[in-house]
Amino acid sequence: MRALKGLEQVISVDVVHPHLTDQGWSFDTGFHGATGDTVAARQLLREAYPAADPLFKGVVTVPVLWDKRLGTIVNNESAEIIRMLNSGFQAWARHPELDLYPLRLRTAIDETNAWVYADINNGVYRSGFARSQQAHEAAVERLFAALDRAEAILMRQDFLCGDVLTEADIRLFVTLIRFGFGVPHAFQVQPQDGAPVPGADALHGRHPSPAWRGRHAGSGPCAAPLLRFAQAHQSFRADPQAGPGCAGRTGRERDGQPSHRERDGESSRSIRLD
Numbered sequence: 724m725r726a727l728k729g730l731e732q733v734i735s736v737d738v739v740h741p742h743l744t745d746q747g748w749s750f751d752t753g754f755h756g757a758t759g760d761t762v763a764a765r766q767l768l769r770e771a772y773p774a775a776d777p778l779f780k781g782v783v784t785v786p787v788l789w790d791k792r793l794g795t796i797v798n799n800e801s802a803e804i805i806r807m808l809n810s811g812f813q814a815w816a817r818h819p820e821l822d823l824y825p826l827r828l829r830t831a832i833d834e835t836n837a838w839v840y841a842d843i844n845n846g847v848y849r850s851g852f853a854r855s856q857q858a859h860e861a862a863v864e865r866l867f868a869a870l871d872r873a874e875a876i877l878m879r880q881d882f883l884c885g886d887v888l889t890e891a892d893i894r895l896f897v898t899l900i901r902f903g904f905g906v907p908h909a910f911q912v913q914p915q916d917g918a919p920v921p922g923a924d925a926l927h928g929r930h931p932s933p934a935w936r937g938r939h940a941g942s943g944p945c946a947a948p949l950l951r952f953a954q955a956h957q958s959f960r961a962d963p964q965a966g967p968g969c970a971g972r973t974g975r976e977r978d979g980q981p982s983h984r985e986r987d988g989e990s991s992r993s994i995r996l997d
Contacts, residue, residue, distance in 0.1 A: 729817025
């Protein structure tokens with residue numbers, strides 16, 4: 724969203740280390756692409772949360788939208804941050820004309836987001852953290868039924884909600900792309916006819932999840948149409964000059980269960996406002 728809207732000059736990005744420590748996400752720079760905390764030189768992301776709420780005792784999640792001037796967290800809900808980046812910074816955006824939540828498509832986008840989140844974004848976690856074999860199998864069945872549904876749509880058209888790229892495509896993409904970095908193996912959702920994700924290494928191969936890559940890299944299922952918007956529409960590709968990226972990192976900090984913020988369009992980024 725940041726690159727698509729052209730907000731690189733007003734919103735900087737810090738990238739956490741992809742290894743989730745027992746103290747949560749860290750700003751350790753001992754991994755390619757990890758930037759450290761360039762604003763306050765913190766060692767851990769959890770150190771930023773008390774700035775917003777001194778009594779905070781909850782789960783520390785990524786991404787985080789941080790206000791540099793006020794010195795506080797603006798938001799840590801990825802679905803809401805997407806909307807903020809789309810419409811809240813128009814005065815500074817290089818591409819204010821790009822609207823990823825257009826009025827004419829909002830009903831379709833909201834309906835698509837609902838099933839993509841429930842069965843794909845969150846579906847991989849319901850599969851991986853199922854407490855019984857029956858629950859696991861049910862979640863896997865729903866996951867791949869939803870992937871088939873998305874594929875069927877994208878066989879007919881380039882985007883999920885019509886003739887333009889929308890936030891629905893992005894929300895699907897951030898989960899989809901991680902199928903090339905071990906999600907199927909780690910969460911036991913590998914179908915028998917699995918195929919590697921085309922273009923995965925080119926998109927964010929420099930900052931994969933070490934745990935996933937170490938287990939089973941590049942084995943996930945995906946039909947080429949699911950990456951069509953990135954391949955056929957060059958203007959929507961991420962700007963390679965936009966800075967280090969880490970799309971699709973997730974973390975768990977409470978009883979092995981991810982929060983909804985970690986499942987929905989997640990990314991190991993701490994986004995900071997200039």
